[in-house]
Amino acid sequence: MDFFDAVAGRRSIRSYSPVPPPPESLARAFEAATLAPSQMNEQPWRFIVVEGEARDRLCSLVAGSTRMLRDMFPLLDADSLAFAANFLNDLGGAPAAIVVTYPAAESEGDLKVNLLAAGGAILLLQLALRAEGLGSVCVTCADWVEDAIRQDLGYQNERLAAIIPVGFPDGDPGEQPVREDKTVRLREWPV
Numbered sequence: 001m002d003f004f005d006a007v008a009g010r011r012s013i014r015s016y017s018p019v020p021p022p023p024e025s026l027a028r029a030f031e032a033a034t035l036a037p038s039q040m041n042e043q044p045w046r047f048i049v050v051e052g053e054a055r056d057r058l059c060s061l062v063a064g065s066t067r068m069l070r071d072m073f074p075l076l077d078a079d080s081l082a083f084a085a086n087f088l089n090d091l092g093g094a095p096a097a098i099v100v101t102y103p104a105a106e107s108e109g110d111l112k113v114n115l116l117a118a119g120g121a122i123l124l125l126q127l128a129l130r131a132e133g134l135g136s137v138c139v140t141c142a143d144w145v146e147d148a149i150r151q152d153l154g155y156q157n158e159r160l161a162a163i164i165p166v167g168f169p170d171g172d173p174g175e176q177p178v179r180e181d182k183t184v185r186l187r188e189w190p191v
């Protein structure tokens with residue numbers, strides 16, 4: 001798939017078929033993601049693939065964050081909150097999820113640059129998954145249960161960047177809605 005087609009066609013997928021993602025597709029996507037730039041080429045990210053029982057346990061833990069949704073998104077209406085809670089309860093039925101972590105650093109500066117690099121790798125991962133015909137979504141609202149996830153997966157000295165459910169999309173989410181202010185922001189350059 002052409003790069004720009006992958007960029008234009010990527011959407012956040014919140015409903016998945018139960019068919020597992022092919023291991024070779026995941027392998028290609030990880031290879032692409034790890035080519036992301038990073039400070040001093042430190043590659044400060046780790047991808048933990050979670051399937052089967054571990055995926056079910058992750059879903060149970062993430063479901064625990066739904067009670068915080070109203071505090072996190074005070075502007076969401078009742079329907080959107082219910083949709084978000086329903087999605088989080090089972091990660092949209094995704095047969096696999098990728099837990100992305102980055103090294104816990106002492107300084108705020110190091111934390112920021114680690115997370116920034118991990119974010120770049122996540123975007124490359126999502127685009128590569130799209131090119132493989134797979135869907136994904138970057139889920140960050142599980143921060144409330146970060147400690148429980150760390151304990152369950154058994155990693156230390158790492159922070160949770162995001163959870164990326166992955167699988168074949170169940171349905172077509174359509175095109176990305178255009179934000180009213182998008183063009184204005186683009187027109188701000190050059191100043």
Ligand SMILES: Cc1cc2nc3c(=O)[nH]c(=O)nc-3n(C[C@H](O)[C@H](O)[C@H](O)COP(=O)(O)O)c2cc1C
Nearest residue numbers: 010011012013014087137138139140141142173176
């Ligand atoms: C940093 C980041 C955090 C996000 N966190 C969440 C999240 O916690 N839950 C969720 O359902 N979607 C999350 N998303 C997905 C966005 O809602 C989505 O990218 C945005 O609405 C644009 O839609 P699209 O990805 O379909 O183009 C996140 C995306 C990014 C980049």
